[in-house]
Each structure stands twice: as structure tokens, then as C-alpha cells.
Amino acid sequence: MAATQNPAHVEPTNESARWRLLDQIRRNPGPFTDPSAADEESLANFEKMKILGAGGLGCEILKNLAMSHFRDIHVIDMDTIDISNLNRQFLFRKSDVGKYKAEVAARFVEQRVKGVKITAYNNRIQDFDETFYKQFQLVICGLDSIEARRWINAMLVSIAEDGSDDPDNIKPLVDGGTEGFKGQARVILPTITSCIECQLDMHAPRAAVPLCTIASIPRQPEHCVEWAHVIAWDEEKPFPQLDKDDPEHVTWLYKKALTRAQEFNIPGVTYSLTQGTIKNIIPAIASTNAIIAAACCNEAFKLATSAAPCLGFENNYMMYSGNDSIYTYTFKHEQKPDCPVCGKQSRPLEVDPSTTLQALLDSFAVRPEAQLKKPSVRAEGKTLYMQFPPSLEERTRPNLAKTLAELGLENRQEIVVTDPAFPLEFTFYLVFKS
């Protein structure tokens, strides 16, 4: 056969030669492999897989999925590229700052790995509905906010519940997250195994500094920054809207914090500390992101090909820590029967009947198992408090000052809590403390 004339004198890539090492593993079951993994049908199924990736581990995830020979990859990310991403999000260059992450990453990987198709959506995951998510066989996330994780989890559980007659509606969710030298990778089989909501108490919110400390007795540099952020900014309104990424705004807060620190002789206020405190910046490095994203993609590859047993039915969670030697803990997180998303039972909520409704609502934000910031509450037959619409909010506002007893709530009564951040209802039953 005559060689194709090519100006760069590059031979066309022989696809089977290119993927020889990967196919070697897939066609030769090992001692732990289900032998059917090497059937022609299984091999062919993998070629048709459509997989969705989302979030801050996106660069690593796209690279790894493409190098795992997934052919049809979709990626959602609403963020644009910031200069502080360049120390780890390796598909981005300085000249890309300001562009959409999903778009730039997709084009880069398509260019590098011939034959992969990557569809980019410069959106929030919440912009899409059930029909959209139903088209995928697998979802892999490295989202940086717990809200987004809970949202996609609830979506996939609801797809699994609505179509429980068809196993194709079980869309495994592989989730990864990092913080400094630490991270975790987990696999969720919606409705079948422990979900993100079951595991919510693994991510307890940080205790906030009491307002009185910020307002009158600061001791730490962070207290001065919080004062500038929540008090001075409100009083002086130097710009119409606080933009935490605008250096001018951060500098304003920094100067305010510094003045306050000098007044109290508190050392340690810096620009970096100011920015870190107001944005709640979590340290992030290339190596941890690489480890966690690859651990997730390794699970996705095993789920999709059965080339080896994956996390899921038994162990489903890997905790990683790399600051003191290297330590992993891989275990089974049990599903909670009273999980508000995947469980069937409502959960007990221990309260004092003399608590006001306002205090109860505030407690939802800090309870590790709830973490709801804008809760609306109703009980059988009555609306107790609604955040939206404004007319209803106004009508239910007087209830906030009343105690649960005054509102006529009884021991063991069910209440339903909703929050605009989540497409689901949380059902609790009250347990009165005497």
C-alpha cells in the first residue's frame, strides 16, 4: 500500500497500536476481573459511553478520561480562568485568563488526543434538567462547593428513583475533592449505596467567629478582616457591590482591617490573609489534584469497562492525606435509612419546644447533617415560614418570633424543610426535649 502523502511526513496513527497497552488490560482479565469484561459486547459498550465531568478538577479529569479512551466526553463549568488557577490547572496559559474554563480545556484535549469528542458547556450544573442528565452513563465531579455536590447528587438520586424499573437510570457518581495535601475520592450508586447527603457530616461547616468578637473584642488578624468585611463595608459602601476578585475592593478591605488591627495592636494582617479570609480560600496544589482526579478517573474506567473491581458496593470512599507521610483510608460508608435524599424515613429533630422558629431556622445552617442557609418550613396543613415569594415571606414573618409550642407544633409532628439551593425536600419529625 502506498503511504499517504503528508506534508509533515507523519504516518497516520494506527489506532489499535495507539491503544495497545489499554486494550491489553481490557482483553486479558486478571485474577480479580469478572471474565465477561473481555466479551465483545462489553468491549463494544464502552465505545458508546457518554460521560459527564464537572468542576475544579476538570483539567485533570479531561486528560485522564481522554487517556482512558472515553470517546464522548461532556464537561460543565461556569467558571472563567483566573491567574491563581495556573499553578495546577495545566491546560490553561496566561493568555487564557478570563476565558471559559470548559471551552479552553475541551479544545486543548481534543487537539492533543485525536479521536476524542468533548462537548463544553459554560454553565452552572443547575442550569440543566433531568432530560439532560439522563443521557449520560456516568458522572464524574470535582466540584468545589458542597452545594453543587448536593445538587447533582439529588438530581441523580431522583433519576434513579423515578426510573427504578430500568437499571440504566442508575448513573454512578464519582466524586473527588481536595484541600491542600488532603482529599477524597468516592463512588456513589444512586439509591443503592450511601450518597453525598448520607455523608454530609464528613464535611461539617467551620465554626463562625461570634459577631460580638468581631464588633468589639478582636484578637486575631482574621477578626479585623471580618470587621472590615461585614461592618465597615456596610457602613461606608465604598463600591456599589463587593467583588471579592477585584483587587481594588480587596485593597480597601485590607486597609480597613489594617487600621483596625493597629488600633488594637494586633499583628498579622496582610493582603494575602485578607483575601484568604473573605474568599475562604482553600490551598490547592497540582499534586493533590492529580492524585484525586486520577483516583476518580481510575474508578470511572473500572466502572465503565469492568477491567478490575471498582469502589461502589463494598468500599466506596477513599480518604487521602499527604502532609505527614502518605496515608489512605478506604472504607465503606453506610447508607443512612433516614437520609433526606436517598432514604425512606424522616429524621428525628431534637428541639426544645420553647425555641423560636427563627432560632430553629438558624440552627439548620450549622447542623452538620442539614447545612441549609435559606430554609423554608411547613408542617402538615400550615406554612410556617417561606423565604419566597416576598408576599408570602411578609405574611409568614411574624411566625419567626413565636416558639414552636406557640405555633401549635407537637411532639413527633413532621415538618418539611426546603431550600432554594437543592431540588429536594428534607422531612424531619420533631422530638421535644423536656
Add this chain to the structure above:
Amino acid sequence: MTEILVQTPPVLQGPSEKERKYDRQLRLWAASGQAALESSNILLLNSGSGTVGVETLKNLVLPGIGSFTIADDAIVHDEDLGVNFFLDESSKGKSRAQCCTEFLVELNPEVNGSWWPKNPDDQRLEQLLEATQTPFTMILYALPIEPERLNIIQEYSRQHQTPLVAVHSAGFYSYFSVNLHGAFPIVDTHPDDTATADLRLLSPWPALLDFTKEMTRDIDNLDNHLHGHLPLVVILLHYLDLWKQGHDGAYPANYSEKVAFRNAVSDAMRRDIPEGGEENFEEAVAAVMKHVVPPQLPSSLKQVFDYQPSGSDDTKSGFWIIAEGVKQFYNRHGVLPVPGGLPDMKAQSEVYIKLQNLYKDKARQDAQEVLATVRGIAGGEDIDTAEVELFCTNARFIKLVNPADGRTVDLAQAVEQQLANDEIAALAGPEMPSTLIPIYLALTATSHQGVATAEQIVASIQDRVPAAAGNERVQKAAEEVARATGGELHNTSAVMGGMVAQEMIKIITKQYIPIENTCIFDGIESRCQVLRL
């Protein structure tokens, strides 16, 4: 412990572009760690299917090492493109070292990359090593490797005391090993914030006691506001003093005495106030078990004090001289230098800052005393104050990695130990994870030749470790390694590339605690084990 001079007008301009780019990592290893990274020069000796080393370099180029060299005489083929992301169609037929270098330097314009051999006929690795002007900071080599090359690189590394890392990735399995050539002390170990507070409640110094007396002279008649803002340190010191008066001058020592003391503090809390209790007393009660403890010498620091450096150890560094200075301080006073930090606690701003300064002043005095001792030790004349201060601040958490303690590890013995542990673990139930040493044995059976049958791998293991004969998990690990025919899976190599880069960063920056000395990764069960082998 650098004092921030609040009087000087602060620099108000924002961070530089470089600080913004590296912001998320500077929060972990600070400017000192970054400077160490930027002056490092890394050699990768690549081989096999060639991905794990390049993935490691990616994670080192991004945070900004100074320079790297890839030594690899392979030519790019189709199958490289299916496993190595830093190659594309245009790379085929070219030097793999060159193509990977060119794609890697795109990740960070501040990093210099070069490759070897420039001339395909040149196969002498010695020539590269001899021609290198700046010595390599660390060397990483990928397995499988030819024994001759391995000898050359090991010899060079030993001669130049260059930390050497070996990595092997095949199919779902991989491991890496670090050879540090002698003891490697780390001062800046970054312990958890919750562990660092050292309040010295049972060995207070006069200024701290005076401060407490002053604040508590009339404690029962303080108004509610002042009483409710006494810092927990002051509360505990005051009631410890009362306790001593009732116990022949002795502090609460055992558990039941501490419980009694805790109850006494709790009883002193005012409850007849609108809040029903006092936050500062609650903090004090909660702090009793953790902070009412006699000063102790942690075993890791004792190891440093007692350490007899061996021939391969670097004894010229300031570390050992400062350690001697701190040891003499400890022998004189029976306590370590005060580290100087004070955790946040309920208190009025002014009182808290005064207390904070008491701890800082004492820390500075103690460090000065250590410095004076250090300056009197031969070789200690020019040691930097900041280095002494850092040592004193972190003394309780200093870690000596890889000490030459006479423990030479015999592989056969280590394997026997691990397999015996497994039998005990099996009795304990399925929660106890079993050892990953079979994976290490199977991979090291292919250290020089990647393609091998399971039978060949098992035979090689039995040669080295007779005790492994007949072990079912060893057999399975051998089959799993044989299945990969020496080829890498991209995901496994990407996990390993992250871990190896992380460990190299710890060693280059001398921050956090590196592994000792081998880490095995099982990509089937998704877990690791670190063993000293």
C-alpha cells in the same frame, strides 16, 4: 516569630503577578518553600512506557521548580500516544525526551527544560552527568531500567548525596521508593494547629504568674464583664495556684485529680447571670485535660538529642549544632524553649494582646539563650538567628526522617512480618486491610524487564523471599502484573505522578514529612501502604 512592626507604614500595594499565580500553594509552603523549589534542578531518567515520570514532572513544573532534564533515548511510537499526554501526532519518530520536554515547558514559562541525548548515537549516561554544571537536586528514575544504567545513576547519587527516587507503574499497580542517603531532619513539619499550643501551665515563668496575680487579685469581686472575659490561661493558672495551696504544693497529676480540678474550675463559673454561664470558664474547663500537663520531651526530639550521626549523614548543617544548643537548654532548665504561640481564647482585646506578647517575649528570650549557646559551639558562629528561632518554635514537632539507627531492613524478613500480620488481621475481621507487599514483590520481579509471565514473576519472588512461596495473594499479584505486559495505565501513573511529585516537593522544600521510604499503590482496591524496605 518575626515581630510585625505595626508602627512602620505597611506596604499597601497588592501581590505581584507571581504571587497571584502561586497564591494557592504559597499558603502551604510560603515564600521559603517556593524559593527552594525555584532553585531546584531535577533529572528524570525515563524508560519503559515512559508516562509516570512525565506525569511527575508535570506536577513539579506547575508549582515552579527551577529546571529539569529528561534523559530518555526512546523514539515516539503510536503506542506512546495512547498513554502519554505530553506527546501528539507530530511527535512520532522523534526523541521522546525532546517532545515531552517541549510540551512540559509550555505549562510554566519560568521553568527551564532540557533533554538528553541530543544525538541519538550518544548512549553514555555518564556523559550527561559529567557535563551537568549545576548539580541535580533530586533524581527520579522510572523502572524497568537496564542494570548498567541503574548502577551509574546510583553511584552518582551516592557520590553527590543526591536524593534518589525510583518509580514503577504497570497496569493497576505501582510503587515508588525514596533513598535520602542518610538522616534527613525536618524542622518545618507543619503540625495540625490543634496540636501546637504549649501554654506551660505547669511550668509558668515569673512574668506570666505576675500577670495572672494582677488580674485575679480580687477575682470574686470582679464585675461580671471582667470576670466573663478572663482568658482561660489566667483562669487555669489562678485555680492551679489555689489547688497547690491545698495539696502541699503539688499540681493535679493523675486523671482523677485532673477531674477534681476541672470540677473546681467549673464550680467557679458564675451561673447567676442572664447568660446562665460564662464562655471563658467553659473554654477553661474544656482545656484542662489537654493543657494541664507537665512539660515533656517528645520521643521524636529525644531521638534527635540522642542521635549519633553515621558516616553518610550530613553533620555540617546548622541543624545538628542548633539541636545541640537546644539540648543544652533542655538540660539546664528541664523544659524546652517556649514556642511562643497563643491560641485564640475569649478575652478582651487588650488583655489578649498583652498575654500574647508575654508568650512571644519569653520565646524570644529562650531563643536568644539557645543562640548564645549555639554561637559557642564549634561551627555555630555564623548560624542565623531566624534558623534558631524556627527550631525553637517547632522543637516539639521536629522529625528525623531516615535515621541511620542500625536497622538495616532485610526484605525477606519484612515480607515474613507483613504476611504474618495479615494472618492476625484476617482473624480480626474484614475491616483490617491486608498488606500490599505482594504488589511490591511482583513489580520488583520486573525491575529490569517489564514483560514476564506470572510463573517467571513467582519464581523470581521465591528466589528472593522463600517465605512468599505458595501465598495466594503473591500469586494473584504476579498474575496482575504479568497481565500488564510492562505497560502503564494512564490513571495509575497519574496517581503515582501526583504522589511522587508531592514527596519530591517535601524533600526539596524540607517541609511536611516525607515517606519512609516505599509507597505501594493498589489501583484495584484504591489504597496505599507505606513501608520501610
